[in-house]
Each structure stands twice: as C-alpha cells, then as structure tokens.
Amino acid sequence: MTDYLLLLVWAVFVNNVVMVQILGLCPFMGVSKKLESSIGMGAATAFVLTLACGASYLIDKYLLGPELSYLQTLSFIVVIAGIVQLTEMLLKKTFPPLYQALGIYLPLITTNCAVLGIPLLNVTRNHNFAQSLLFGFGGAVGFSMVLILFAGIRERMEGSDVPGIFKGSSIAMVTAGLMSLSFMGFSGLIKL
Amino acid sequence: MLNALFVMAVLAIVLGAILGFAAIKFHVEGNPLVEQINAILPQTQCGQCSFPGCKPYATAIAAGEADINRCPPGGDEGIHKLADFLGVEYKPFGGETNAPKPKGYAFIDENTCIGCTLCIQACPVDAIAGAAKQMHTIITAECTGCELCLAPCPVDCISMVTIEEKTTNWKWKYPLDVMKATA
Numbered sequence: 001m002t003d004y005l006l007l008l009v010w011a012v013f014v015n016n017v018v019m020v021q022i023l024g025l026c027p028f029m030g031v032s033k034k035l036e037s038s039i040g041m042g043a044a045t046a047f048v049l050t051l052a053c054g055a056s057y058l059i060d061k062y063l064l065g066p067e068l069s070y071l072q073t074l075s076f077i078v079v080i081a082g083i084v085q086l087t088e089m090l091l092k093k094t095f096p097p098l099y100q101a102l103g104i105y106l107p108l109i110t111t112n113c114a115v116l117g118i119p120l121l122n123v124t125r126n127h128n129f130a131q132s133l134l135f136g137f138g139g140a141v142g143f144s145m146v147l148i149l150f151a152g153i154r155e156r157m158e159g160s161d162v163p164g165i166f167k168g169s170s171i172a173m174v175t176a177g178l179m180s181l182s183f184m185g186f187s188g189l190i191k192l
Numbered sequence: 193m194l195n196a197l198f199v200m201a202v203l204a205i206v207l208g209a210i211l212g213f214a215a216i217k218f219h220v221e222g223n224p225l226v227e228q229i230n231a232i233l234p235q236t237q238c239g240q241c242s243f244p245g246c247k248p249y250a251t252a253i254a255a256g257e258a259d260i261n262r263c264p265p266g267g268d269e270g271i272h273k274l275a276d277f278l279g280v281e282y283k284p285f286g287g288e289t290n291a292p293k294p295k296g297y298a299f300i301d302e303n304t305c306i307g308c309t310l311c312i313q314a315c316p317v318d319a320i321a322g323a324a325k326q327m328h329t330i331i332t333a334e335c336t337g338c339e340l341c342l343a344p345c346p347v348d349c350i351s352m353v354t355i356e357e358k359t360t361n362w363k364w365k366y367p368l369d370v371m372k373a374t375a
Contacts, residue, residue, distance in 0.1 A: 059203070063199055063202070063203070064199065067195075068195060068196055068199060070196075071196055071199060071200065074200070075199070075200065075203055078200075078203055078204065078207065079203070079207065082207040082210065082211060085211050085214075086210070086211065086214055089214050089215060089218040090214075090218060092218070092220050093218040093219075093220055096220075
C-alpha cells in the first residue's frame with residue numbers, strides 16, 4: 001500500500017511529467033492562457049492518460065510480449081489515438097461547451113508526448129497493471145496541477161507590467177523555467 | 193514478421209469496431225439545415241442581423257425564429273438564395289433590418305462645426321482630425337463609412353457622401369461559392 005502511495009507522490013511531484021521530464025509542453029504552453037480551459041484540458045488528459053496506461057499495459061503484456069516489443073511505440077500510438085477519438089465523442093455528447101473550448105487541443109492529445117511517454121516509461125520500469133494505472137493517473141494529476149497553476153500565473157501576468165521584449169510567450173517560457181526549477185526541490189523527497 | 197502484421201491488424205480491427213460502435217452510440221444530432229443555410233450566408237460575422245454571428249443567425253432561420261431578410265452583407269442576392277433554398281417567398285429588406293447601404297464616407301460641414309470633439313471620440317478608426325474649439329475634418333482615405341460619428345454630433349454637421357462606382361475604383365465582386373451553397 002505504502003509503495004503505491006509513494007509511487008503516486010513520486011509521479012505527481014518528484015517525477016512531474018512537465019516540470020521534471022519536460023514532456024507534453026505543447027498543451028502546457030497552448031492551453032494555459034485561460035484557467036477554465038486548462039482545467040478542462042487537464043481533466044481530458046487525465047482521462048486519456050489513465051486509460052492509455054491501462055490499455056497499453058494489457059497490449060504489451062498479452063498481445064506483444066517480449067518478441068514483438070519493437071511494436072510498442074506503434075501500437076501505443078494507435079491505442080492512444082483511438083482513446084482520444086473516444087474521449088472526443090464522449091465530450092461532444094455530454095459536455096459541448098468544454099468540447100468547444102478545448103477545440104484543436106483535444107485531438108492534439110494524440111500527439112501529446114506525455115501521453116505516449118508515460119506508457120513507455122511504464123514498460124521500461126516493469127510496472128504491473130495497478131502500478132501502470134497509478135503511474136498514469138499520477139502523471140495526469142501532475143500534468144493537470146502544473147497546467148492549472150501555470151494558467152493561474154499567466155492570467156495574472158496578463159495584467160502585470162512586463163517589459164516589451166518579454167511580452168507574451170517569452171515571459172511564459174521564463175515562468176515555466178522558474179516553475180521547473182522550483183520542482184527540482186522535490187527531487188530528494190522519495191527515492192524509487 | 194507475420195506475427196507483427198497480425199497483431200497490428202487485430203489491434204486496428206478491435207479499435208475500429210469500438211470507435212464505430214461509439215460513433216453510433218454517442219452520435220450527436222447536428223442539424224444539416226443549419227449547415228446549409230450557414231453556407232449561403234456571407235460569413236462576415238458582422239452581427240448586423242442582431243445575432244452574434246452567421247451561425248447563430250442560420251440556427252435562428254432554421255428554427256423559424258428569424259426572417260431571411262436580415263443580412264445586409266449578403267445583399268438582395270443573398271435573400272433570393274435563401275428564399276430559393278428554403279422554398280419561401282422573397283422578402284425585400286425592411287422593417288427592423290438595415291438594408292445594405294451604398295459605400296460612402298462621412299463629410300463634415302466645416303462652417304457648422306463647433307469643434308466639440310464628440311465625433312473624434314466616437315470614431316473607431318481615428319479618421320477625424322481636429323481639436324477642441326477647432327474645426328474638425330474627416331480623413332477620407334481612413335473613413336470606413338461606419339456612421340458612428342453621425343449620432344453624437346450636436347449640430348448635425350456630418351453627412352454621408354456616397355462613393356460612386358467609377359472605372360478608377362471598380363473592383364471585381366467577390367466570387368459566390370455556388371458549390372458550397374448548394375451542397
């Protein structure tokens with residue numbers, strides 16, 4: 001039990017997808033302009049990522065096995081694309097405003113490297129099914145948390161007096177770098 | 193090699209089946225009529241029809257909540273097309289709608305102008321030059337003909353001048369996308 005809890009904390013803070021592994025920067029920069037859409041994006045990514053981790057574990061274990069492991073990347077991409085499509089349909093049906101707000105970034109989850117990276121990490125770290133799901137969920141929570149924090153900062157930055165050259169994306173990049181630095185403070189928290 | 197092909201094929205078939213099933217199960221009823229009406233509208237998103245854009249106006253037409261004669265950028269031709277498409281009678285612009293106006297620019301009668309600067313504040317494109325208690329004038333090349341300066345003028349010294357179509361300023365009309373409108 002403690003192991004699983006530690007894995008979750010490790011995935012959210014110590015080995016944060018965006019801030020430590022520097023994965024999934026596209027939605028991190030793209031959807032962080034508004035707090036609302038960043039929450040939606042975080043939720044959608046969390047859903048996709050957790051499902052993708054479960055599905056990719058099953059595929060790797062029962063369909064590919066050790067001799068076909070070179071198909072991992074390919075088959076994971078296919079599965080993730082399928083799950084994203086499914087999420088898109090679900091959202092369109094159940095939550096049209098969020099579907100409108102996410103726009104192009106929803107299909108872009110397909111090419112979100114965090115969503116591919118975590119299933120691949122699961123395989124290299126030899127996680128079992130529960131660990132895979134938990135690691136995926138933890139990664140997604142970490143991603144959402146950082147995305148929402150960053151969106152909050154960016155909303156505040158809109159009103160602040162930023163020097164001309166730094167306006168817009170450049171100050172966002174600087175901020176992301178500083179946030180990443182602060183996440184290094186977690187690095188000694190847990191050794192896994 | 194064959195194994196790999198087989199595995200990928202199975203994966204593709206299973207995913208395809210799930211997605212196909214989901215597409216039927218979670219199908220969202222779109223209104224094809226709205227799309228077709230939207231294709232006829234000029235997509236200027238100007239809001240002159242009192243709706244926030246072309247799509248909402250198309251939705252309202254499809255729902256029978258709005259008349260077809262409320263789109264000035266579409267012009268007479270647009271109304272004819274909508275009437276043909278919907279099988280209703282052609283209606284001229286009128287009532288609450290603002291018919292398309294001929295292109296023009298504002299002109300300040302400089303003898304009447306009292307230099308109150310109210311029109312300068314109203315101008316969205318800064319096409320009016322002048323200062324307090326000084327005569328104002330319109331920079332014709334900058335004027336978009338939006339008429340926003342007419343209302344605030346306390347002495348009614350601003351009038352609209354129509355630009356006549358001459359060989360020097362004639363332009364090709366925008367092409368009408370026939371395929372899109374009838375699709």
